[in-house]
Amino acid sequence: MALKIGLVGAGSMAQYHIAGYRRAGAEIAAVADRCGERGRALARELGAAYFPDLTSMLASGKADAVAILAPNRFHAPMTLEALAAGVHVFCEKPPAVTAAEAVAMRDAARRSGRILMFNLNNRARADVRAIVDFLKQGKAGRVNSAQAVWMRRTGIPGFGGWFTNRELAGGGPLIDLLHMIDLALCFLGEPEPDCVLAQTFDDFISNPDFKGPWGVAQPGGVTDVENACHGFVRFRTGQVLTLRCSWAEMIRSEEVSVAFQGTKAGGMLRRTFEVDGDESTTEDLCELYWQRGAEPVNREIEFVKDESMGRVESAENFIRVLKGEDEPLNTPDDAVWLMKIIDAAYRSAAAGAPVFVERT
Known part of the structure; x- marks a missing residue:
C-alpha cells in the first residue's frame, strides 16, 4: 500500500514535492491551505482531499506523513503538532526561526519515534x-x-x-x-x-x-x-x-x-x-x-x-527513508x-x- 502524504501549503514549492513523492511511489492524499481557492484547486488537480488547516487534516487520518510548506514562523508549531499526532514530517527550510525551536522539534521527533527531515535540497x-x-x-x-x-x-x-x-x-x-x-x-x-x-x-x-x-x-x-x-x-x-x-x-x-x-x-x-x-x-x-x-x-x-537544485530528489529521499530504502x-x-x-x-x-x- 502506498504511503499517503498530506501537503500543508499549496504554493509554488508544492510542485517539486509532488514530483518527488510520486517518483518514490507515494500518494498525495490531502492538501491543507488557508487560502481555500488555491488549496481546493490543487486538491482537485491531485484527486486529493482538501482541508482548511493542518489540524483538520490530521484529525481525518488521511496522511501517514505531512510536508510543511508554510511560511517560516509556522514550521515549528506545525511540525510539533504533526509529530504529536503520530505522523512523519518533511519540513521546508529553514528548519525553524530560532535554534530553541529546532531543538524542540528534534526532541519531539525522538519522543514520537517518527521521522523528521528538512528540505535542505x-x-x-x-x-x-x-x-x-x-x-x-x-x-x-x-x-x-x-x-x-x-x-x-x-x-x-x-x-x-x-x-x-x-x-x-x-x-x-x-x-x-x-x-x-x-x-x-x-x-x-x-x-x-x-x-x-x-x-x-x-x-x-x-x-x-x-x-x-x-x-x-x-x-x-x-x-x-x-x-x-x-x-x-x-x-x-x-x-x-x-x-x-x-x-x-x-x-x-x-x-x-x-x-x-x-x-x-x-x-x-x-x-x-x-x-x-x-x-x-x-x-x-x-x-x-x-x-x-x-x-x-x-x-x-x-x-x-x-534545474530544481535537488528539490525533487530531496522529496523522493524522504519517502525512500520512510520505506527503508535509503539513508x-x-x-x-x-x-x-x-x-x-x-x-x-x-x-x-x-x-x-x-x-x-x-x-x-
Whole structure:
C-alpha cells in the first residue's frame, strides 16, 4: 500500500514535492491551505482531499506523513503538532526561526519515534553527492575550512510580504539562503559550533530598485530584516567557516557557492548567474584541487545539471527513508547546528561582538 502524504501549503514549492513523492511511489492524499481557492484547486488537480488547516487534516487520518510548506514562523508549531499526532514530517527550510525551536522539534521527533527531515535540497544535487563521496573516502584529509556564499545583486523577495517580515520569516537572506551554509557544515563533517562573529546590513531592504522575482509583494508592508550578512564561525574542533549571504549587494550578479580546504585536497561548487534569478543564464562548476608533489592538480567533475537544485530528489529521499530504502540526506541534529549558527549570527550582529554557542 502506498504511503499517503498530506501537503500543508499549496504554493509554488508544492510542485517539486509532488514530483518527488510520486517518483518514490507515494500518494498525495490531502492538501491543507488557508487560502481555500488555491488549496481546493490543487486538491482537485491531485484527486486529493482538501482541508482548511493542518489540524483538520490530521484529525481525518488521511496522511501517514505531512510536508510543511508554510511560511517560516509556522514550521515549528506545525511540525510539533504533526509529530504529536503520530505522523512523519518533511519540513521546508529553514528548519525553524530560532535554534530553541529546532531543538524542540528534534526532541519531539525522538519522543514520537517518527521521522523528521528538512528540505535542505541542495544535498541531493549530483555535484554535491560527488563531493560528499570524495570526502567520505578520506581523500581530502581533515577539512580545516570552508566558505559559504549565496549573494544576489537585485534579489529581495516580495517587498512587504512575509519574506521581509522578521516576525514571519525569522530574518532575511541569512535564514532564507542558508543552503550553502548547510552544505559547508556537511563538508566539514557537521562539527559543533563554538563561536560566531557576524554583521548584518539593511541599506537596501526598503529600496524597490533591488526587488527580485520571488515572493508576493504587499505595498506598505513590513521590511525589517537585513539585506546582507557576513560572518565567521569557529567550531569546537578548530575548523572554521566564513559566510556571505545577501539579497541586495553591490556585486556583478548572483553567486551560489561553497568551497572547502582539506589537508590532502580542496574543492568548490559554484553556480553563477549572468542575471539574478534567471536560470537560463547560469554557469555551473564542480572542481577538486590537490598536489602531486610540487605539481598542482585541478580536476573538474562532470555531472548532470539539476534545474530544481535537488528539490525533487530531496522529496523522493524522504519517502525512500520512510520505506527503508535509503539513508536520510539530513537529520534533526544537522538542523539544530545550522539554526544555532544562524541564531548566534543574528545575536552577534545585534550585540556588535562575538557570541559563544551553548551546547545542547
